[in-house]
Amino acid sequence: MTAKLAPETAAGIPVEFRDVCKRYGDHVVLDELSFAVSPGERVVLIGPSGSGKTTVLRCMMGFERTDSGLIQIGDAAVLPSGRGRAQQRRARAGLRAARDHVGMVFQQFNLFPHLTVMQNLTIGPRHSRQASHAEIEQRARSLLDDVGLASKAESYPGQLSGGQQQRVAIARALAMRPAVMLFDEVTSALDPETVGEVLGLIRRIAESSTMTMLLVTHEMAFAAEVADRVIFMEQGVIVEQGPPAQVFNSPQEERTRRFLRRLDDKGA
């Protein structure tokens, strides 16, 4: 399936992290993290578990509140948790605006099990009143068709395989016309046989849209294909970043080399 994806995805917007800090008690998860992503850029975050890469995505969506620093997503600002009513109201408004721009696909799919596939796809757009019911439904069907699951429109998530569920989850996120897409280890919970079909879908999305994409993944070969830039994180800081050829083939930092070596040993 090499057909182009429904072309009405939004144009990418820039994302910037400025001195973002996050800690759990004594444990520092993000340490004055700063980086910028250009509109439409594809960035892959890699690193050992606990490096903070998933936290980066979760902070963008407000699932974790930052302690300090600013996350700028286009014109929306995700502010740290603060005191004071006015600040909290601003923070909430900023979060809502950010979520309007950003779509997320989760490792555990998180489809709504009591709704059909079609209902999963349409519930988001319906409640943000993006378009008429008819338009929303039509877009949902065409997205479903693009991901190859048109026949499953009235099925329930429980009746689908893991790979199928994740493809529905991706379609559900796309249905919101995001300008930024986040992929949080979306193949880690899948059987090896179905990993390929999901990665293939993500590749097609990358090719046929101009959204900004941030991916956290352990699939290094895939990262090398799709990424414009690879960021290696460890203990809440960026150790090294650059084009995939550089980071994977000629890493500058010893820590990067050590991480890649460990992966090689495990036959990843």
Place this chain on the structure above:
Amino acid sequence: MHLTSYEIHTILTGIGKTVVIAVLANVMAFPIGIAAGMARLSRWWIVRFVTGVYIEVFRGTSALVQLFYGYFVLPQIGIHLGSMTVGTVVLALNAGAYAAETARGAIQSVPSGQMEAAAALNLSWLTTRFRIILPQAWRTMLPSFGNLAIDVLKGTSFLSLVGVPEATATITNMSLTHALKPDSAYVGLLVIYLVLSIPLVIVVHLLERRAHRHLRPVAAKAT
């Protein structure tokens, strides 16, 4: 057993009263319980506290005690309601307190990923609670609610002690006036409640089947 038609009519009226009270109390109890369960998870401390007091008070004393409280104490502070009304409301509040704890547990058992997915889709607070979380929590709540419904039915018997002519009161009277012998009367009373509980069990069973319909397996196939 030689019962006059008048006596049979009285018994049936008593049973009817039992049914009416049980249905009304149940219908009130479950929305109360769900609302209170959600209130226990509110982000405002005062809401959590007040609901917590309600739940602890109504779970910490028996329904009979609450009933007498409502029946004797309310008039002293100027609230005059019929004994049947007081009884129904007390039963509803009592069941609601237990339902609240069930609802709270069920809501918390819905995987947190569901809230995150709803947030990622920018669904409103209301939509998230009522279209995503509650429908899934409902499945977990049902068995306990089913038991609670039967407890409410059994609780209607207490109303006999405050003068409401429901089934227990009626049968007890029949026995005291020797219209019925004690063993037929009281064993018959047990039979009455058993029979009344059957429709409840059926309704709960049907509701459970409906709530699980999206989990029923389809003929297995590969990707």
Place this chain on the structure above:
Amino acid sequence: MSNTSYAWSVLPALLRGLKVSVEATGLSMALALIAGVPVCLLRISRLRALRVMGVAIISVIRNTPLLAQLYVYFYVLPEFHIELSPLVVGVLGLGTHFTAYIAETYRAGYESVPAGQWEAAAALNLGRVITLGRIVAPQALRPTIPVLANYLLAMFKDTSVLTAVTVTELFGATISLSNESFRFTLLYSMMGLLYLAVCYPAGRIVALLERRLGSV
């Protein structure tokens, strides 16, 4: 007499009633814990007839009001020339009522032990009785404790129903006092506080047990 002095004067009577409530609870719980075992065994028996009997007993008890069951013991037994004191009738009724719930709790605990335990025991040729007693029961018991504690609490609250068969526990004492003095609000509030004084801390203990030991 002022409300405060009245309150102090009746407190001993109320506390005596509370003592009866506690006694009734203890005796009924003992009965239910013991009687729950044979009923549970019926329920999990391999013989269908016994299972049906177990289900029937449990269903009848759980689906009919405690009050009606008490009346059966109180009014029907004398017809068969069995004369028992109100307290015994109360304990009998309360105990058999909770036997049904506790039997189901035992069963849930029993079913919570994974099949693998039975298989391992069978592989070691331990025999069904030993397996049940030394392997399964100890594991089944742990998560049932919070549930049993919960029932103990519920039983204590239900002792108020014993008033209907003329047992003078806390509730009954309150009623007769208020019928004399008409100080409903004061007396009922005192009674309510006494119940809460027992039930609230007990409830917290049950919650603690649930957290520590899990639940079936």
